[in-house]
Amino acid sequence: MIGRNTDDRWGAVSQSLHWLIVVLIVVMAWLGLTMTDLPNTPYKIRIYALHKSIGLTILALAALRLLWRWHAGAPHALPGPRWQHRVATFTHAGLYLLLFAVPISGWVTNSAAGFPLPWFGLVHLPPLVGQDEALHELGEDWHEWLFWALAALSLAHAGAAFWHHLFQRDATLARMLPSRWLHVPASKEPPHA
Template sequence: MIWKNSEQRWGGVSQLLHWLIVLLILGQGIVGLLMVDMLNSPDKIRIYALHKSFGLTILALALLRLLWRLATGAPRPVPGIPRWQERAAVFTHWLLYALLFTIPLSGWLFNSAAGYPLQWFGLFNLPAIAGKDEALREAAIAAHAWLFWLLVAVALVHAAAAFYHHLFLRDATLARMLPRGWLHTGSADTAPTPPEDSRDA
């Protein structure tokens, strides 16, 4: 497996971070929707603490993925895709990055404005990013919820586009975010990967 991104495919690091973030977001979404209706109890406090810790983990992984993308580049658009679809894909990708940052940060802001301590899995404390403020707390929790639903909508469009390209256009859009050989297409996924030194030249 090639770990760096190439002109044809996402590398192993990008694939791993992508699917790990997807799984964490699915878990966070389910837990987040369920925990708000829980009665106050030690269990609810523990679940909230885990929710915060996993949110911080997503924030860190999103930052790592962005830095890796900036360092290693991104695959070129699949041949034959109309220009408007290229632009829509670029916009969607950067919107997803923005949401992966702003959703955890809005939760961090809510936690700070509420005056709660913030720990990462009980290992260390993180500083507050705002003082205790009831109005700010209400605004942050509202933003947290609305940004989450925006992420759901954008992610569904993103996934639907990937499956449309795979099932109907039969190109490598989805296949190149999976380990080589998992999905077979008759397009760029079968193109040979250029040597490392030629891509870095």
Template sequence: MSLKNTRDRWGGVSQAFHWLIVLMILGLAIVGLTMGELPRTPKYFWVYTAHKSMGISVLVLMLARLGWRLYAGAPVPVAGTPRWQAAVASATHWALYALALAMPLSGWLYDSASGLRPFRYFGLFDMPKLSGPNEWLAERARDAHELLFWVLVLLVAVHAGAAFYHHLFRRDETLARMLPARKVRPAPHPETDHVA
């Protein structure tokens, strides 16, 4: 498998970004939804800092991933995919980019506007603030952080559902070409093959 994306499949770099970020967002979601219930011991602050630091790591990785995607492009749609489905899939992918960037940005803005002390990124250095203390902005940013999360959940459900539908019912290469190792059938060539 090549590192760069080819016409037929996602390369190693896009796959690594994809699955690493899926795992990180899953961890952030579990911790984010439960950390408010923790007893107010010193560990409480540690868990919040871990959530914030991991979230900033997703922001950095998503920016690198966006750069890579613009440089390395994407495979052509799997053979037999109707044009409208390819357009919906592409729009979904760009919306996922926007959400996975907006989530950490809204969290960072909430942290900044709350007027707390700067949080130390994994205890290493102080993160800069995006704004001064501002209660109104803090509330809006916190609401956005929560709302964006549920929009992300909805979109990921559609996105992952589509991947499993392709794999289990259409039995095509959509999921396989985002996974390492397995050989995939070559994508159709526009000049020699007919695509529905």
């Protein structure tokens, strides 16, 4: 099937979902970190609504991505020490977990505050919990800390991808990008890239 993962590289579907989610998270970090200090105007309400709608989109994309991963599998691990594979597996599992935990904590916070949740003004999503001021405050803290955990793990993960490309000189990063975007030394190139 077009876009499927092969033994050597991530297919177009996995690549597109990976990079789309990365771009949306960067947009969300910027929106989230700037919106809370805005003066109370209708503009602030619109920015909050946009933040929530994009956040729910990320939640749906993360679910789609996990389903696709389960359906299409993953390329073979590249040669490397066992500890590196373990760290990568642990990091990827943590990233998946946070891709769900960050938006869900936002959803819980919004529900506990008693605010409505229209996705881009189109579909009204139900509250996950009842109105509760203590839970609202706890949710805000958790949402923020989970976001910082996601930011830290993503940075470490991106650093590892560049380290593989620049110093290990293997195809880790190249196979998450369209073929021929990145040059990999011939001996280490995946056979069917």
